[in-house]
Amino acid sequence: MPIEIPDVVIDRLPLYYRLLSRLDSEGRSVVSSQELGEELGVTPAQIRKDLSYFGRFGKQGRGYSVPRLLDELKAILGLDGRWKVVVIGIGRLGRAIASYPGFEGQGFDIIALYDASSGLVGTEIEGQRVKDVATLEADLKKTAVDIGIVAVPGEHAQDVVDTLVDAGVHAILNYTPNRVQTPPNVEVRHINPVLFLQSMTYHLKQRRGG
Amino acid sequence: MPIEIPDVVIDRLPLYYRLLSRLDSEGRSVVSSQELGEELGVTPAQIRKDLSYFGRFGKQGRGYSVPRLLDELKAILGLDGRWKVVVIGIGRLGRAIASYPGFEGQGFDIIALYDASSGLVGTEIEGQRVKDVATLEADLKKTAVDIGIVAVPGEHAQDVVDTLVDAGVHAILNYTPNRVQTPPNVEVRHINPVLFLQSMTYHLKQRRGG
DNA sequence: GTGAAATTGCGCACATGCACACAAACGCGC
DNA sequence: GCGCGTTTGTGTGCATGTGCGCAATTTCAC
Incomplete structure (x- = not known):
């Protein structure tokens, strides 16, 4: 593995996961790092950088697909099993x-x-x-x-x-x-x-x- | 106040306080940053630096007086009241x-x-x-x-x-x-x-x- | 009283994590 | 299809916190 992922990043992922679960259940299909950041009290850049450790999940000009990002985080955190x-x-x-x-x-x-x-x-x-x-x-x-x-x-x-x-x-x-x-x-x-x-x-x- | 005290430092103080309470109840009168650090999984330098934000509580060649440091931390954290x-x-x-x-x-x-x-x-x-x-x-x-x-x-x-x-x-x-x-x-x-x-x-x- | 061992407080360098800013990419309207 | 507004991903500089190393000080033994 090329770069080590900081623990602080891992600790923030469940926060993102939780918010995305809520947005998903509310039927939202797309969300920007801007909006995620406002909701969580984190800068949008922070969120983008955190996510970029694991892949490129967003679309420029649009944002992140809520169900897609939720699935990715689920897999990253190992929440797709029991x-x-x-x-x-x-x-x-x-x-x-x-x-x-x-x-x-x-x-x-x-x-x-x-x-x-x-x-x-x-x-x-x-x-x-x-x-x-x-x-x-x-x-x-x-x-x-x-x-x-x-x-x-x-x-x-x-x-x-x-x-x-x-x-x-x-x-x-x-x-x-x-x-x-x-x-x-x-x-x-x-x-x-x-x-x-x-x-x-x-x-x-x-x-x-x- | 000249320098701002980082929040991480404040968050570590209760850990020190807790350990010192135990040492005090065990009758220990003196302890070194070395020993505190080993017990808590923190470097001795970290502990000395954290404490130095608030004063010079230790004695060179000897270490810290357990009851004294306990009292200091109690006052710093506001645990001397209810x-x-x-x-x-x-x-x-x-x-x-x-x-x-x-x-x-x-x-x-x-x-x-x-x-x-x-x-x-x-x-x-x-x-x-x-x-x-x-x-x-x-x-x-x-x-x-x-x-x-x-x-x-x-x-x-x-x-x-x-x-x-x-x-x-x-x-x-x-x-x-x-x-x-x-x-x-x-x-x-x-x-x-x-x-x-x-x-x-x-x-x-x-x-x-x- | 003197030398050796221990330990603090702190200056300094390093590492780490954070925010900014910008180029690249995307979508939408006309 | 073209231009404009939007938003990502990331390179870069900055701030913050951590650990090292050393001088100064104290204790202890003899």
Whole structure:
């Protein structure tokens, strides 16, 4: 591959994808980088450059075909197939995740839920039987999983992640406040609302104190 | 103020703060940028430069005093006071947020919960009576609020945000998948797990297909 | 008290990502 | 079919953020 594609570009593609999905469902057939940019708060040049990493999808004087570009992004991001997801930790947060309506429609299949509490194991959540986390390792060996979502108490995060990584899971969404260590070939994203709030308070303070 | 402090720096401070809290609770009194960097996966130089925007907190040959640096960061981020937070939308996600244990200990007080559903209004969640979202506007005029957390259905996100902004709330954490428009003097952070997953699948695909 | 080891703060060079601007291409109207 | 307005793709310059390297400072051992 000649040029490396920056991560920031990859992170913007889902935004474009999302907007194009909306435009497509509204029946729009063509859109310009100008309009995409206004909607997303990004400069049109940025959008054109991002897309140009992957091909020449637009037509001069016209813009981009909405369905065409949607399909291209779908293929680029790998959203033209389905991905197997497991959720570990079915507390309040895990349950909210398991019932989040946005996953299924976007190609993410939650194929199993795990928890350590004997009170939960065996119960039904969103039509899924909650399985014992002790069986996670064996299950992963039988059925390959693409993505693990971790919503256990922070102190168990690293253990669960290690189990996932050892079993060949290469993408992990970590909802616990603890950062976890992984080999470089594993993608981890941390979702920690407290960190967001803490950087926002800096700005709030600026406003107040000058 | 002579130099503007980059946003990326501000976003890293909570990470440092978090690690220092842990070290402090473990009784560590001194730490080097080297060690901080190893723990966080950041270069030591980066950490020293980030901190140097705010002052000279370290001692050559020794490192940083953990309690001292913790206090400095606390003051810088505005975590030495308490912040008033409201949560709007008490579905599964909103309930998970309302009961998230990490907020209170970090200076964030959830002072009210709001929902639109008549089935929920008046019920108790985590010791809080759920209030009717219709009263939000009036309540905000009576009691100033610092941060709004929005977990309503996507199609109502903009309305709720507009209400918050009109009432002078300058920081918003948006858990809905919809992006919202705000004036430039309002800080908004979007938490959308699907966007994370979608950029991770790109990398998964790379691994597979080459 | 002196030398050696450690570590900060910062100047500087480098890399990376962003916006601008323009040539090339396309469509539309007449 | 021709010209005009529109919009893409990209070469180029610029800004911003990152890492290196070193002088200055501190600690520690002997």
